[in-house]
Amino acid sequence: MRLARALIKAPGRHLFAVGDDWQSINRFAGADLSAMTSFEEWFGHGHILRLERTFRCPQSLCDVAGGFVQANPSQLKKRVASDTPSIGPAVRAVEVANEDQIKGALLRLWQQIHQDLAAGKLAPSRGNKVSIFLLGRYRRDDCYLPSWAQLSDRIDVRFQTVHGSKGLEADYVFLPRLVSGYYSFPSTIADDPVLLLALPAGDDFPFAEERRLFYVALTRARRGVTLVTIQHQHSPFLTELRRTRGLEVATIEGEASRTIPCPDPKCDGSLVPRKSRYGPFLGCTNYPRCEQKAKLKR
Numbered sequence: 001m002r003l004a005r006a007l008i009k010a011p012g013r014h015l016f017a018v019g020d021d022w023q024s025i026n027r028f029a030g031a032d033l034s035a036m037t038s039f040e041e042w043f044g045h046g047h048i049l050r051l052e053r054t055f056r057c058p059q060s061l062c063d064v065a066g067g068f069v070q071a072n073p074s075q076l077k078k079r080v081a082s083d084t085p086s087i088g089p090a091v092r093a094v095e096v097a098n099e100d101q102i103k104g105a106l107l108r109l110w111q112q113i114h115q116d117l118a119a120g121k122l123a124p125s126r127g128n129k130v131s132i133f134l135l136g137r138y139r140r141d142d143c144y145l146p147s148w149a150q151l152s153d154r155i156d157v158r159f160q161t162v163h164g165s166k167g168l169e170a171d172y173v174f175l176p177r178l179v180s181g182y183y184s185f186p187s188t189i190a191d192d193p194v195l196l197l198a199l200p201a202g203d204d205f206p207f208a209e210e211r212r213l214f215y216v217a218l219t220r221a222r223r224g225v226t227l228v229t230i231q232h233q234h235s236p237f238l239t240e241l242r243r244t245r246g247l248e249v250a251t252i253e254g255e256a257s258r259t260i261p262c263p264d265p266k267c268d269g270s271l272v273p274r275k276s277r278y279g280p281f282l283g284c285t286n287y288p289r290c291e292q293k294a295k296l297k298r
């Protein structure tokens with residue numbers, strides 16, 4: 001940016017730049033969001049054009065993803081419009097009981113797609129197939145990929161990290177582990193404090209970079225996104241979508257989620273069964289930071 005600014009100093013020189021501040025996810029590699037969000041401070045007066053049409057995601061998905069990323073007030077405002085027809089729900093959330101059930105749940109969901117294709121209930125996409133991205137927050141999430149033998153010849157499944165998926169697209173996107181806690185999304189692994197000294201300034205909004213990363217994940221899909229989570233370990237991003245968009249979370253059998261979001265609207269935890277000397281009760285996963293409690297319903 002400093003080089004570009006120096007090059008255009010002389011009269012008669014102009015700068016034309018294209019970027020998307022909503023997809024700025026490479027701060028770890030030195031990407032500086034202020035090139036877009038503070039463009040005029042960097043380069044002086046400029047004419048800003050907004051690209052507000054997408055040819056990929058259906059409108060309902062654009063609305064969920066766009067609303068989510070713009071919860072951070074420092075992102076540039078825009079409304080993305082789409083003419084892509086929607087096929088099935090834009091975003092759905094599936095809850096499994098524990099870690100070990102994720103792989104099996106994904107396989108069942110993909111077998112359902114295969115059956116719907118075979119029965120003519122679902123239209124194939126390019127090459128008479130449908131494409132699926134399994135998008136991991138971490139490279140280790142590729143462990144949820146079933147073996148090729150278990151997959152259909154009409155479904156192309158590819159694993160990518162969300163970072164690696166930028167610029168790519170598939171019919172369906174699956175996030176295998178949208179959870180809080182260990183190896184969570186949003187990631188709570190702090191950047192190396194030494195490395196931080198060399199990185200461009202981040203923004204103050206909590207999990208701002210992870211929020212943009214989640215936006216990138218959602219907007220890879222041409223048809224829809226499935227978020228897989230674990231009971232009582234819902235990611236704060238999932239809790240936010242339940243609160244702000246009324247997103248329903250259900251088990252693969254279609255039963256409503258038993259994970260209860262914390263009643264404190266500022267808390268991103270959920271209420272889980274706990275025991276005290278007075279007997280069992282529901283307490284917030286963010287205890288002792290949050291002391292919300294509820295009676296255990298029998």
Ligand SMILES: [Zn+2]
Pocket residue numbers: 262263264267268269270284285286290291292
């Ligand atoms: Zn709480």
